[in-house]
Amino acid sequence: MTRVERGGARPPRGIRRAGPVVLLGLLACGLAACTDLKLNPLPTVGSSPGDVPVAQPSLRTDVQPIFTSRCAIVGCHITATQANYGLVLTDATTSRNNIVNVPSGKYPPFLRVVPGNSASSVLAAMIDDQEMPKAGPPLSQGTIDTIKNWIDQGAQDN
Amino acid sequence: MIRLRAAAAILVGVCAVSGAAFAAVPLDDDSNEAQIMGYYDAALAFTPLGAPPGRLFSAGIDVTSVPGLSEEERQTNFAGSKLENTNFTSVIPRPRLRYRPHPDWLLETGFFPKVEVFGVKPQMLALGTAWRFAGREDDPSWWVRAHYFRGDIEGPITCSEDAVEDDPNQVPSTVCAGGQPSSDRFRPETYGVEVMASGAHLGRGGPAWYGSVGYSHERLQFDTHFVNYAGLLDDQVLVARLDRGAVSGGVSWEPWRGLRVDGEIYYAPDALATVRLALAWGWGKKP
Numbered sequence: 001m002t003r004v005e006r007g008g009a010r011p012p013r014g015i016r017r018a019g020p021v022v023l024l025g026l027l028a029c030g031l032a033a034c035t036d037l038k039l040n041p042l043p044t045v046g047s048s049p050g051d052v053p054v055a056q057p058s059l060r061t062d063v064q065p066i067f068t069s070r071c072a073i074v075g076c077h078i079t080a081t082q083a084n085y086g087l088v089l090t091d092a093t094t095s096r097n098n099i100v101n102v103p104s105g106k107y108p109p110f111l112r113v114v115p116g117n118s119a120s121s122v123l124a125a126m127i128d129d130q131e132m133p134k135a136g137p138p139l140s141q142g143t144i145d146t147i148k149n150w151i152d153q154g155a156q157d158n
Numbered sequence: 159m160i161r162l163r164a165a166a167a168i169l170v171g172v173c174a175v176s177g178a179a180f181a182a183v184p185l186d187d188d189s190n191e192a193q194i195m196g197y198y199d200a201a202l203a204f205t206p207l208g209a210p211p212g213r214l215f216s217a218g219i220d221v222t223s224v225p226g227l228s229e230e231e232r233q234t235n236f237a238g239s240k241l242e243n244t245n246f247t248s249v250i251p252r253p254r255l256r257y258r259p260h261p262d263w264l265l266e267t268g269f270f271p272k273v274e275v276f277g278v279k280p281q282m283l284a285l286g287t288a289w290r291f292a293g294r295e296d297d298p299s300w301w302v303r304a305h306y307f308r309g310d311i312e313g314p315i316t317c318s319e320d321a322v323e324d325d326p327n328q329v330p331s332t333v334c335a336g337g338q339p340s341s342d343r344f345r346p347e348t349y350g351v352e353v354m355a356s357g358a359h360l361g362r363g364g365p366a367w368y369g370s371v372g373y374s375h376e377r378l379q380f381d382t383h384f385v386n387y388a389g390l391l392d393d394q395v396l397v398a399r400l401d402r403g404a405v406s407g408g409v410s411w412e413p414w415r416g417l418r419v420d421g422e423i424y425y426a427p428d429a430l431a432t433v434r435l436a437l438a439w440g441w442g443k444k445p
Contacts, residue, residue, distance in 0.1 A: 033225045033431060034225050034430065035225050035227065035429075036425075036426070036429055036430055037194070037227075037231055038193065039194075039231060074185065074396060075316075075382070078183055082392070082393075083386045083392035085390070106388070
């Protein structure tokens with residue numbers, strides 16, 4: 001005598017087992033879930049030991065590119081906040097307006113940049129002491145000297 | 159006159175909102191910050207996670223596996239000099255309700271209240287609706303599905319409790335050293351549409367399969383709120399807009415009357431590949 005299931009024939013045993021097998025397979029895949037992120041490396045401009053200082057640097061050609069790649073980045077000097085003392089370094093004009101003869105927010109009353117005198121400029125001291133930049137490796141001596149040369153030659157808008 | 163004042167008030171309000179929007183920093187699509195936010199938004203996507211149910215109502219919980227980010231991945235973002243605190247959990251749970259008022263329609267919602275779990279306070283709402291445009295029940299059928307997701311996740315992402323305990327006088331110090339744990343907010347918003355194929359049950363009582371291909375537009379916002387060692391606030395707001403395709407597929411199985419188990423594999427290019435599992439209880443015959 002054949003046993004008849006109510007509501008229709010039962011599927012083959014293999015199919016009945018397929019549900020839990022597939023779910024267990026998915027669970028196993030879950031353990032191997034992985035990222036597919038494609039991230040860019042941190043900027044390292046101005047950190048190569050082989051960097052040679054520019055003797056007569058220009059703000060736009062030599063100094064601002066350093067600010068742009070190492071300072072004007074997300075979380076740092078891209079917009080004004082209390083934490084960065086309102087210092088924005090996104091372009092040459094903005095940078096110069098924010099640093100030349102402007103008192104330091106962190107070390108008042110000293111000036112961020114004293115034209116013609118890098119030894120009295122807070123900016124030069126902070127990069128010399130590796131207090132800045134906070135993101136990425138410290139600046140190379142050649143890059144630091146380029147910025148100092150620009151300050152010592154009057155921190156001109158050139 | 160009253161109408162004029164009302165119009166002026168609305169105009170002022172609109173300008174204020176516009177002004178606030180301009181204060182945000184727009185991120186490039188391929189920036190690390192945008193990609194990281196997109197990664198978590200993809201993990202939170204409100205995917206079908208199951209073939210359309212054969213019950214009028216169902217209530218259950220979804221769980222998504224979220225691979226943790228490596229130190230290298232977390233260090234190449236948001237100023238880079240420190241580790242972003244993103245690995246709060248390896249699974250994301252979300253309650254989900256389904257309602258099938260008509261054989262060709264399915265309505266879904268997911269919600270997570272603002273309670274602290276895994277060190278963050280997430281608040282999430284998801285909505286979805288699917289319409290069958292071809293095929294019949296128990297035969298392969300085709301659906302188009304639209305979904306919306308909005309989240310507001312608050313936590314110490316920029317600077318964790320560990321990070322602020324670093325010595326601020328150490329050279330070079332991190333931006334977190336000596337400050338207070340941050341209270342940042344990640345606010346993703348996603349609009350998506352997908353085409354889904356749903357297969358018949360493999361015999362009575364066997365699993366049903368489904369697969370989908372979709373597109374979504376993501377608006378991602380990160381509100382930084384970090385008070386540093388000097389008591390000064392970093393409140394930068396970052397905004398990114400990403401467009402993304404994704405594929406998913408899986409099975410639904412009802413091992414016992416009303417009880418349903420779903421499993422899904424999901425892949426979002428440039429974000430992650432992961433698995434979602436769901437356990438739900440259904441009741442009522444669908445119309």
